[in-house]
Amino acid sequence: MNVDSKKIDAFLVELLTKVGANLREDSIKKMSVGTKKNRNDLVTNFDKKTEQFVNSEIKKAYPEATIVSEEGYGDLVKDMSGLVFFVDPIDGTMNFVKRGGDFASMIGAYIDGEPLIGAIIDVMDNEIYHGGKEIGLFINQTPIDSPKDLPLIEGLVDISAPMALANKFDVQEVVKKSSGLRVYGSAGIIFGHLLTGKEVMYMSYLAPWDLAAGRVLCEAAGMSVVSIDDSPINMLESQVVIVGTQKVASEALKTLKAR
Ligand code: 2AM
Ligand code: CA
Ligand code: CA
Ligand code: CA
Numbered sequence: 001m002n003v004d005s006k007k008i009d010a011f012l013v014e015l016l017t018k019v020g021a022n023l024r025e026d027s028i029k030k031m032s033v034g035t036k037k038n039r040n041d042l043v044t045n046f047d048k049k050t051e052q053f054v055n056s057e058i059k060k061a062y063p064e065a066t067i068v069s070e071e072g073y074g075d076l077v078k079d080m081s082g083l084v085f086f087v088d089p090i091d092g093t094m095n096f097v098k099r100g101g102d103f104a105s106m107i108g109a110y111i112d113g114e115p116l117i118g119a120i121i122d123v124m125d126n127e128i129y130h131g132g133k134e135i136g137l138f139i140n141q142t143p144i145d146s147p148k149d150l151p152l153i154e155g156l157v158d159i160s161a162p163m164a165l166a167n168k169f170d171v172q173e174v175v176k177k178s179s180g181l182r183v184y185g186s187a188g189i190i191f192g193h194l195l196t197g198k199e200v201m202y203m204s205y206l207a208p209w210d211l212a213a214g215r216v217l218c219e220a221a222g223m224s225v226v227s228i229d230d231s232p233i234n235m236l237e238s239q240v241v242i243v244g245t246q247k248v249a250s251e252a253l254k255t256l257k258a259r
Contacts, residue, residue: 003083003111005134008062012107012119015057016128019050019105020121023090033097042093047071050089050105058085058107068236070209080113080235086212091120092186100124104188108212110235118216120188129192133220137195146221147197151247152177155200158190159183163203163240169228170257171203177255178248187214194243195221201244201252203228208235214243224249228256 023046032045051071058067062083067074069087077084085107090096092103101124109117119130131137137144157178159171164181175181182199184190187206191214193199204210212235215225226249227233228240242249 003116005116005132008109008117009119009130009132009135011061012109012117013128013130015054016105016107016119016121019054020123020126022053023050023105023123027096027100031097040094042097043071044090044093044097046096047090047093051087054087054089054107058087068208070207077236080110082112084110086110086209086235088188088209091188091210095185102184102189103186106188106209106213108216110212113235115216115219118213118220120191120213120217122189122192127192129195129217131220132216137217137220144195147195147223147245149222149245149247150197150200152200152251154179155245155248156180156182156198157201157203157248158193158199159202160204161185163205170255173255174201174203174252177251187211191217191243194218194223201242201248203240203242203252205238205240207238211235211241218243222246226253
């Protein structure tokens with residue numbers, strides 16, 4: 001399929017700009033909070049409303065595309081052929097509910113399984129990280145350079161709280177070799193930190209919509225995106241993923257045990 005990646009990038013930036021404005025306004029309106037799998041797995045009326053809005057705008061602009069999204073308004077996507085959009089309407093819902101900040105909205109576009117364009121908005125800071133391999137990377141309209149390929153000893157690592165606390169795969173050994181541990185609670189916010197060199201690694205169990213946009217952006221920035229068992233990333237399944245500088249990802253894979 002022939003696609004215009006610049007056009008998709010511009011479309012996603014415009015869409016996330018609207019989403020950001022809506023969510024900043026919504027955050028002062030009445031929020032209803034429910035739970036999904038457990039008491040810490042939250043969903044609000046704004047997660048649902050945002051996903052409905054985003055998915056309908058995508059369908060209007062790209063009727064031939066399919067959508068994989070978190071809150072149930074997407075398609076049943078069985079393969080990665082054609083144009084596929086991944087939508088996480090609010091990433092960091094717990095931060096959204098408890099802190100009113102450090103949450104994101106993310107959209108990733110893939111063509112025949114290949115990463116094409118990623119777009120992530122840090123909603124409260126109104127910063128959109130976007131682009132891809134073909135068109136380069138930007139924060140809002142400003143082009144950004146790839147971060148330095150720092151080693152583990154020179155950078156902060158971000159590991160999801162459940163994995164860090166359970167010491168999954170002996171991940172605390174990776175933390176000990178780093179500059180320190182941070183746990184920001186939103187994959188989208190963390191991808192922003194990776195792209196700007198504020199952190200050198202993220203490790204978490206991620207669903208397709210958690211990973212899609214960040215994978216496009218971080219790979220375009222020359223970073224490594226690998227599954228913990230070194231198998232190819234499967235964009236239609238959840239998996240434990242390491243995203244980091246080339247040096248840190250290879251150090252982490254050597255250090256982690258029982259994979
Ligand atoms: P969410 O807010 O969109 O659910 C920290 O909790 C990060 O992990 C957030 O980006 C969150 O996304 C995601 N997350 C939370 N629970 C998850 C789960 N069970 N599987 C995968 N990702 C999860
Ligand atoms: Ca969720
Ligand atoms: Ca998410
Ligand atoms: Ca979400």
